[in-house]
Amino acid sequence: MVDPTSDLGEDIDEADAPSCASCGSKIIQSPTHRVVTWVEDGSVRTQHFCSEECKVAAADEA
Numbered sequence: 229m230v231d232p233t234s235d236l237g238e239d240i241d242e243a244d245a246p247s248c249a250s251c252g253s254k255i256i257q258s259p260t261h262r263v264v265t266w267v268e269d270g271s272v273r274t275q276h277f278c279s280e281e282c283k284v285a286a287a288d289e290a
């Protein structure tokens with residue numbers, strides 16, 4: 229069973245697509261899409277990256 233509200237795979241509107249936290253590109257049906265989640269101040273934070281490269285680049289800046 230797939231939850232249609234959280235599935236990023238199909239029929240996503242560009243306005244609803246996540247942006248890469250590193251380069252700002254809209255991420256739509258990207259096979260290299262990476263999602264990082266962590267807990268901060270008691271709530272779950274999520275960052276999306278268009279590729280492994282951007283994810284690594286963002287980690288390097290921190």
Ligand SMILES: [Zn+2]
Binds near residue numbers: 277
């Ligand atoms: Zn990117």
